[in-house]
Amino acid sequence: xxATSRTTKLMLHIANLMVIAFILLPLVAVLIxxxxxxxxxxxxxxxxxxxxxxxxxFTVILTKGEQKGRIFEQVTYLPDNIKNFYTAFLNSAIxxxxxxxxTLLFGSLSAYTIARQRFRWTLFLLQxxxxxxxxxxxxxxxxxxxxxxxxxxxxxxTGVIIAETGFLLPYAILILAPxxxxxxxELEEAARIDGCSRFSAFVHVVLPLATPALAACGVIMFxxxxxxLLIPLILxxxxxxxxxxxxxxxxxxxxxVFFNLMMAICLLALAPTVILVALLQRYIVEGxxxxxVKG
Amino acid sequence: MSAGSFxxxxxxxTLFFLGLVLAYPVIYAGYLSVHQVGLAQLRRGVFxxxxxxxxxxxxxxxxxxIAIKNTSIFTAITVGSEVVLAVLIALLLNQTxxxxxxITRFLILLPYAIPPIANxxxxxxxxxxxxxxxxxxxxxxxxxxxxxNWAGNPDTALYAVTVPYIWRTLPFAxxxxxxxxxxxxxxxxxxxxxxxxxxxxxxxxxxxxxxxPIIAIILVLRxxxxxxxxxxxxxxxxxxxxxxxxxxxxxxxxxTFSPPNNFGMGSASAFILTLMIGLIALVYMRxxxxxxxx
Numbered sequence: 270x271x272a273t274s275r276t277t278k279l280m281l282h283i284a285n286l287m288v289i290a291f292i293l294l295p296l297v298a299v300l301i302x303x304x305x306x307x308x309x310x311x312x313x314x315x316x317x318x319x320x321x322x323x324x325x326x327f328t329v330i331l332t333k334g335e336q337k338g339r340i341f342e343q344v345t346y347l348p349d350n351i352k353n354f355y356t357a358f359l360n361s362a363i364x365x366x367x368x369x370x371x372t373l374l375f376g377s378l379s380a381y382t383i384a385r386q387r388f389r390w391t392l393f394l395l396q397x398x399x400x401x402x403x404x405x406x407x408x409x410x411x412x413x414x415x416x417x418x419x420x421x422x423x424x425x426x427t428g429v430i431i432a433e434t435g436f437l438l439p440y441a442i443l444i445l446a447p448x449x450x451x452x453x454x455e456l457e458e459a460a461r462i463d464g465c466s467r468f469s470a471f472v473h474v475v476l477p478l479a480t481p482a483l484a485a486c487g488v489i490m491f492x493x494x495x496x497x498l499l500i501p502l503i504l505x506x507x508x509x510x511x512x513x514x515x516x517x518x519x520x521x522x523x524x525x526v527f528f529n530l531m532m533a534i535c536l537l538a539l540a541p542t543v544i545l546v547a548l549l550q551r552y553i554v555e556g557x558x559x560x561x562v563k564g
Numbered sequence: 565m566s567a568g569s570f571x572x573x574x575x576x577x578t579l580f581f582l583g584l585v586l587a588y589p590v591i592y593a594g595y596l597s598v599h600q601v602g603l604a605q606l607r608r609g610v611f612x613x614x615x616x617x618x619x620x621x622x623x624x625x626x627x628x629x630i631a632i633k634n635t636s637i638f639t640a641i642t643v644g645s646e647v648v649l650a651v652l653i654a655l656l657l658n659q660t661x662x663x664x665x666x667i668t669r670f671l672i673l674l675p676y677a678i679p680p681i682a683n684x685x686x687x688x689x690x691x692x693x694x695x696x697x698x699x700x701x702x703x704x705x706x707x708x709x710x711x712x713n714w715a716g717n718p719d720t721a722l723y724a725v726t727v728p729y730i731w732r733t734l735p736f737a738x739x740x741x742x743x744x745x746x747x748x749x750x751x752x753x754x755x756x757x758x759x760x761x762x763x764x765x766x767x768x769x770x771x772x773x774x775x776x777p778i779i780a781i782i783l784v785l786r787x788x789x790x791x792x793x794x795x796x797x798x799x800x801x802x803x804x805x806x807x808x809x810x811x812x813x814x815x816x817x818x819x820t821f822s823p824p825n826n827f828g829m830g831s832a833s834a835f836i837l838t839l840m841i842g843l844i845a846l847v848y849m850r851x852x853x854x855x856x857x858x
Binding site: 278281282284285286288289291292293294295296298299301302310311314315316317374375376378379381382386388391394396397398399400401402403404405406407408409411412413414415416418419431432434435436438439442466467468471492495496498499503513514517518520521522528531532535538539542543545546547550553554557558561562 | 565567568570571574575577578579581582584585586588589590592593595596601606609652653656659661662664665667668671672673674675676677678679680681682683685686687688689690692694695697699700701703704711728731736739740743778781785788791792794795798799802813816817820821827830831834835837838841842844845846848849852
């Protein structure tokens, strides 16, 4: 923007390198930790890169503990949750997929009316959504546990999907409403004159124009849901309904699981959302700004 | 169909979910917080009213006050560093002539993609006293002779858990500041340059005042969320060593879901946390949606 001296440029490069190193530090750690054996990690506690690498950690997780490979040959006990990787991955995908679909569906219906129909109660609904975004999960989970327990919905994916949808819906509305506000109302009015009902004008005229907003909101919903720990942790204790974050949390403090295996399962769990972020960065950036500051 | 009933039908699912999963649980948490609720009562389904008992037991519990103190320190450190770092890094990303800034811009959102619980576990590997990755790096660089017990030392543990949290949540703040920076008209800087204003003056008198609204929003949002920090604590320290990293959400969680499972006290403490965050939410609403029109 302005003529910068050589020293300023150098300092800016150094600052960038420091930021890049900070961003990459945990990712390098999880990568290097996951491709070595427990023995290598323990043999020399001062080496960054071990003498030999192995993919056995991934093999043992991805074959449900059947193929142990060289480094787990001697191991007699593996936590069941490690063997349940595929189930947990599938559960996470079902929950995150359903929550994304439901929050987009209900969120766009609400966000559209909040942006278009200015009644006192729709303004109140908007305010309620803003406040709702701040409610900490923990205060919801204690009563939800008691309620789900009494209606027999503990240990079910449906219960988790309902809880997460309700929890994320306000945020979806806050992301979508500013977008709907920018779509000119004249388009729907023209469609209404041509005989469209309000609802079909929304579906056929507004929604197609809002595709970028739906993409932005959808990918954010998917990521938050994929990451959510507390809701499934409290509602689901049975292995067949655990999601990936719950499986990961169950390894904390398990003396039979060493860092190499933990890092491998962390890497497998973070891969899907890292790919999403890499591919859809632009949408996420737009969605995050829209959800925090109005339009 | 009239506009009013159309709006009502369009909002039915949202009203249903807000009622079922947000309003009702919050009210029910208030109900639980004035009743005696343990596992035995849960089994029978009968809760005895016990007035302010749960609240006074929470407020008389030294551990609760330690948790509030730790949460406050944690929040002050994370929010303070995030605001400063977000402004600095956003300015860095805005440098068009520096090629390394393009790399940073490409990588900046990466932490947003990491599940918080995985982030916590990765940092527990980084921080490990005996086998940790951080000590390995410092050994290799010749910076230390003895391993450092990052998260296991009661004096440093609370500071240690702020770093992973800052790492994970910083991209959000950077993106907001960066978006605001791009909204500042270039002419302002050009006029200032003509007037001979130095870089520092341009930042202080043009950039910073124009960033003030977004900084306020980040302050409030991040304060509210940092107050409810949970995953990194669970993965790295589980509140320890001793009570050095007990935070408010961890307190409510442990009181409720580990023996002796006091749901009443857990609800009371969670309710207190919610009230504190609720105050922050009101500040936010006044700030962003003052004339609640979109």
